[in-house]
Amino acid sequence: MRVTGDQALVKKLNKSIVLDTIRRNGPLSRTDVSERTGLNKATVSNLTLELLEQKLVEETGLGASSGGRKPLMLLFNGAAGCAIGIELGVTLVKAALTDLKGGILLERSAPLGRHDPDTAFAVILEAVRPLLEEAPDTPHGVVGIGIGVPGMVDESGTILYAPNLGWEGVDLGARLEKEFGVPVVVDNEANAGAAGEREYGAGRHVRHLVYVSAGMGIGSGMIIDGQLYKGAWGYAGETGHMSIESDGRLCSCGSRGCWELYASERAYAYAPAAGGSAEGSGDADVRARDAASPSSLPALTTPELAEYARQGDAATLEMYREIGRRLGIGVTNLVNGFNPEKIVVGGPLTEAKEWIEPAMLATIAERALPYHRRELAVSFSELGSRSALLGAAHLAVSQFLGRVRVSL
Ligand SMILES: [Zn+2]
Known part of the structure; x- marks a missing residue:
């Protein structure tokens, strides 16, 4: 069967809607998902099957029956991968390894003595390397790194202006991606903090x-x-x-x-x-x-x-x-x-x-x-002083979930 680009796109969108619905509201039965999303039950079943195969969703226990057989409930599997969140502060670099649900597995912090980008980059590496080395073996591995920075950031992850660090035009995202070989999302630390509080706090x-x-x-x-x-x-x-x-x-x-x-x-x-x-x-x-x-x-x-x-x-x-x-x-x-x-x-x-x-x-x-x-x-x-750290990790998770592929 030939599949057009449009069909692939629609399927991908539907799949991310199903995943997001389960992630935010689970445990849900397939019928619940169908009702919440407006997608028909066959579509939900097909997409759920793919998500189960990708280990992003798991089946658990039996839900309340509405008359017939008791349904299996669907849950987002936070243990399917890990993410790294980093908060680059003016005096401190904090980093955390989290699961896909924002649960902190490991944390590291390192003082930032000098503000030049090379020093900051070295301090970030020192905080992140041990987290990558100790990351548990999971189906999707470390899906990405999110970093919150005290400045203005463009879409490519370049820090345009960070007055409190004295930085202009620092391509932090590209440097981190090159170093670690995983996707990196850079955002302003207040945006990361807002994402953290909205998601988990x-x-x-x-x-x-x-x-x-x-x-x-x-x-x-x-x-x-x-x-x-x-x-x-x-x-x-x-x-x-x-x-x-x-x-x-x-x-x-x-x-x-x-x-x-x-x-x-x-x-x-x-x-x-x-x-x-x-x-x-x-x-x-x-x-x-x-x-x-x-x-x-x-x-x-x-x-x-x-x-x-x-x-x-x-x-x-x-x-x-x-x-x-x-x-x-x-x-x-x-x-x-x-x-x-x-x-x-x-x-x-x-x-x-x-x-x-x-x-x-x-x-x-x-x-x-x-x-x-x-x-x-x-x-x-x-989340105390961890809003930006968890928010940054969530930005990486959210980018990864947005990329989840469909099979056709
Ligand atoms: Zn001012």
Whole structure:
């Protein structure tokens, strides 16, 4: 029988619909799948058979009978392969080996001392190699690598601009693909974080979600009507560089008063006597810090400052209250502008959640427009600081599942 390109395409689309339905909603019987997808039972049976042969779907137990024989239930087989998720941070590279359902099998992290692309590439290799070596034997092997980066990325996986790393035009995706010989997906870390929360965390079943990633900078991943919104050229979400102080601190992007200078870990560099580590906290000290180089990194990390906060250090607690208030101001702008169902705050700053959250929520309650905040849910990430890591792995899985071939 001759098969036209159109038929092949339709079959491939149907197969990915069946797989996606089972993955998101399983266990389901073939009849359930047919009802949910609108595909006829014969089509569902044929496609399911292929998915069973490819080990991507497995049959399990017996479902409730609707009169006749009890049906076998279909489940997505997360153990059919593995993926690697990487989060390239400004000070740290994190990598995880996951199954196809986002279950973490192994994790590695390595500090990033210098920012030049060659150093970063070497640190990434050092984190990823052991994961590849220890990956379990599975039908599909390591299906791909996803990486979230703090910058703007084009479709080919080239990092066009990452101000906090000082990078322009770095072809990271191509280099990683050449090194490891598996498909690589590169995306902005906030987009990866939004994908992670939507798939596995606080954003499940949310159609209008803004994910705010707060670490050594701020970026947002916006899911509008169930789709990641990337803007005309893929650069949407650089909310860390929206001005919240018109004549405020000078930013590495060239503008002033950018949100991330006040509401991310960058704010630590400006806080007087944070952690009790600086002597004297007079106005002159504050002015000196405000004039500090916009690319200078803070002396203390969030885990270190969280320890001060736990011990009740007054300056640290005040600093986190102020970060919470500033976070709330930026979130209010996003809420008023986008009218999301849910805002999820994630990233490394979530480790200081308990000292940030009250001031952030109070500010949103005070400032957001009444109709916008009426049914709005605001929460911190359910995946802790792993949203981008798991989201990056999911991007690789999702690309692999999209490629699943059909036999004709
Ligand atoms: Zn800026």
